Amino acid sequence: xxxxxxxxxxxxxxxxxxxxxxxxxxxxxxxxxxxxxxxxxxxxxxxxxxxxxxxxxxxxxxxxxxxxxxxxxxxxxxxxxxxxxxxxxxxxxxxxxxxxxxxxxxxxxxxxxxxxxxxxxxxxxxxxxxxxxxxxxxxxxxxxxxxxxxxxxxxxxxxxxxxxxxxxxxxxxxxxxxxxxxxxxxxxxxxxxxxxxxxxxxxxxxxxxxxxxxxxxxxxxx
Numbered sequence: 001x002x003x004x005x006x007x008x009x010x011x012x013x014x015x016x017x018x019x020x021x022x023x024x025x026x027x028x029x030x031x032x033x034x035x036x037x038x039x040x041x042x043x044x045x046x047x048x049x050x051x052x053x054x055x056x057x058x059x060x061x062x063x064x065x066x067x068x069x070x071x072x073x074x075x076x077x078x079x080x081x082x083x084x085x086x087x088x089x090x091x092x093x094x095x096x097x098x099x100x101x102x103x104x105x106x107x108x109x110x111x112x113x114x115x116x117x118x119x120x121x122x123x124x125x126x127x128x129x130x131x132x133x134x135x136x137x138x139x140x141x142x143x144x145x146x147x148x149x150x151x152x153x154x155x156x157x158x159x160x161x162x163x164x165x166x167x168x169x170x171x172x173x174x175x176x177x178x179x180x181x182x183x184x185x186x187x188x189x190x191x192x193x194x195x196x197x198x199x200x201x202x203x204x205x206x207x208x209x210x211x212x213x214x215x216x217x218x219x220x221x222x
Contacts, residue, residue, distance in 0.1 A: 018053035018081040022123065026210070027059045030122065030153055033204050033212050034060065037149070038118065041066055046118035047111060047143065048072060049100050049136060054082035056122055061089040067118065070111070072098035100135040104142050116143040119150040125189070126154050126171075129180035134192060140215065141196025150198060150215040153206070157185040167209050186213065194218075 038044070044067045048057050051071035061069045070093045071082050082095045097108060104110045119140050125133050140150040155167050162168055162183060174181040190200045193215045202214040 016080040016084040017055075018078075019055060020053050023053060023055045025208075026122070026153070026206070027056055029206055030056070030151075030212065031060060031063050033206075034064065034151070037151075037202070037214065038064060038067070044068070044117040045111075045115060046070065046120065047096075047116045048120045048122075049098060049139070050074075050121060050124040050128075051082060051095065052078055054078070054085040054095070056120070057082075057092055058085035058089055060120075061092040065091055067091065068093065070096060072096040074099045100139055101129075101131045102135065104139055111143050113142050114145055117145050117148045119144060119148070120152075121150070122153045124154070125152060126174060126183045127178075127181050130184075133184065133189065137192045137196045137198060137215075140193075140198060144198075144217060146217060148217065149201070150193075152189075152213045152215070154210055155183050156189070156211050156213070157183055159187065160185060164209060186211075189213065190215075 046060070046067050047070045049072055051057055051073045054071050057069045057071040060067070068091050069089070071086075073079065073082060073095055074097060076097070079095060086092045086094060096110075104113075121136055125136070136152075137150070140148075144150065155170065162171060167183060171183040174183070186200070186203070193199060197218050198215040199218045200213060201216040202212075204212040204214075206212055
């Protein structure tokens with residue numbers, strides 16, 4: 001761990017910034033994938049759905065100064081942390097209050113249709129009802145530019161199989177906590193994407209039995 005990261009953690013102890021352990025662990029590996037697929041100099045606009053503490057948005061803002069990062073979060077208890085991270089980054093905007101299950105037209109100050117180059121959603125799909133995933137893809141279908149993409153991160157089943165056993169146990173604990181939650185199958189998520197003109201373009205295996213899925217516009221559909 002470098003001095004800059006150590007200093008960031010130390011300073012967070014004395015501000016409203018929260019440092020969730022899972023986000024702190026996965027931020028760099030997600031960033032490494034973004035570096036493979038984001039143009040390095042092109043000016044872009046990014047929207048994160050379900051930002052939580054804001055740690056991811058701030059970390060990505062630091063590593064991609066060419067991108068304007070807008071976090072969003074429905075739970076206002078996260079906003080003090082989001083706003084504290086935002087103060088450190090000129091290319092990070094104030095958060096939007098977003099319940100992704102609701103149509104974009106119902107949001108306060110929503111982005112213009114077709115204006116978002118990158119949408120990111122980290123560790124939401126398995127700890128929310130299926131309606132949230134449907135809303136995520138509906139939102140992506142409305143807001144993404146022609147060449148935009150949606151990146152999701154988390155645990156997934158594949159072809160009806162959920163592995164390894166730790167993910168099976170994790171899924172069981174999720175459903176015991178809330179029967180509407182659970183690890184989703186990539187096939188079901190992909191079908192939802194198709195409903196909104198998005199196709200699964202790339203799949204990356206990540207540490208701790210997670211994956212990154214990248215959905216892009218199917219421009220053949222217009």
